[in-house]
Amino acid sequence: MSIDREPVVAGQFYAGRHDQWLASVRTSMRGEAEREAVTRLAMVPHAGHVFSGGVAGQTLARARLTDTVLLLGPNHTGMGAPLAVWPDGTWHLPGAGLAVDAELAAAILAAEPALTADRAAHMQEHSLEVVLPFLWAKNPDMRIVPIAVGDPRPHKLAGAASKIAEVLSALGRDVSVVVSSDMNHFASDAVTRIVDQKALERILALDPMGFYGTVREDNISMCGVLPMTMGMHLANIMGAKKAELVAYATSGDVNGDMSRVVGYAGIIIE
Numbered sequence: 001m002s003i004d005r006e007p008v009v010a011g012q013f014y015a016g017r018h019d020q021w022l023a024s025v026r027t028s029m030r031g032e033a034e035r036e037a038v039t040r041l042a043m044v045p046h047a048g049h050v051f052s053g054g055v056a057g058q059t060l061a062r063a064r065l066t067d068t069v070l071l072l073g074p075n076h077t078g079m080g081a082p083l084a085v086w087p088d089g090t091w092h093l094p095g096a097g098l099a100v101d102a103e104l105a106a107a108i109l110a111a112e113p114a115l116t117a118d119r120a121a122h123m124q125e126h127s128l129e130v131v132l133p134f135l136w137a138k139n140p141d142m143r144i145v146p147i148a149v150g151d152p153r154p155h156k157l158a159g160a161a162s163k164i165a166e167v168l169s170a171l172g173r174d175v176s177v178v179v180s181s182d183m184n185h186f187a188s189d190a191v192t193r194i195v196d197q198k199a200l201e202r203i204l205a206l207d208p209m210g211f212y213g214t215v216r217e218d219n220i221s222m223c224g225v226l227p228m229t230m231g232m233h234l235a236n237i238m239g240a241k242k243a244e245l246v247a248y249a250t251s252g253d254v255n256g257d258m259s260r261v262v263g264y265a266g267i268i269i270e
Helices: 018-029 049-062 102-111 129-138 154-171 189-204 208-217 225-237
Strands: 041-044 068-074 083-085 090-093 096-100 143-149 176-180 185-187 243-250 261-269
Touching: 018 049, 018 129, 041 049, 041 225, 049 129, 049 243, 049 261, 068 129, 068 225, 083 102, 090 129, 096 129, 102 143, 102 154, 129 176, 143 225, 154 208, 154 225, 176 225, 185 189, 189 208, 189 225, 189 243, 189 261, 208 225
Parallel strands: 041 176, 068 143, 068 176, 096 143
Antiparallel strands: 041 261, 083 143, 090 096, 185 261, 243 261
C-alpha cells in the first residue's frame, strides 16, 4: 500500500496556505525565461522562502526540467537509511501535491542495493519539501523520486549515480535532477562568499570529486555536499556539458546581519 507524505514545515519555511505560497513563489519566478536546453541538474537552496526563495525561484524558473525529476537532498535529521528513496504515493503541500514516480523508484531500488525504500529519512526532513512549491508552480503534473542522501562515502555516491544512470538508459527515460542545498553556514558574509566561491568553482568545472574534496578540506559547512556530489556524477554520466551560476545571495542580503550568514546558490547544469 502506498503512503503519502504530509507537509511538516508549511507555515514555517513557507506560507501555510496554497494561495499564499503560490503567490510568493510566482513572484520569485516572474520575468525569467526558460532555457532551450534540457536541464541535467539544478541546485537550489532550501531555507525559508523569505531568505532563499529569490535564488530558488530565479533558478528553477530558468531550468527546463523534464516531466519526472529526481530530488536529491541532505538528511539533516540523521533518521532512516543512508540512501533513502521514498517509493510511492504523493508528497502533499497545502492545497497541492506531486506524485512519486513509483515505477522509476522501483527500478532504481532494484538496481542498486545501497538505495533503500525508506520513509523515516524523509518524514521530518525539510530540504526537499521546501523546493516542492517551486516545482508545482512550474508543472503541477510533474512526478518526483525523492532521495535523502546521507552516505558520506564518495565512492558509494558515485556508484549509486552510475546504477541510476544505467536504469534511466535501460528504460529510455530522460530525467532532470534537482539538488537541494544551502552553502556555507554561520560565518561572516565576507568569509562565506570566499569559501562558497571555492566550492562553486569545482561545481562549475563539473568536477564532483574535486568539489567533494574542496568542501571537506576547507571545512565548508554546505549541508548538501553529499547529494550534490551524487547528482554531479549522474549529470556527468548523462552528458553534462556546462554549468552556470544563476544566482547567489546570503541571508545577510535579506536581514542585514552580515556577521553570521548562510549562503545560497542557484546552479543549472546542461
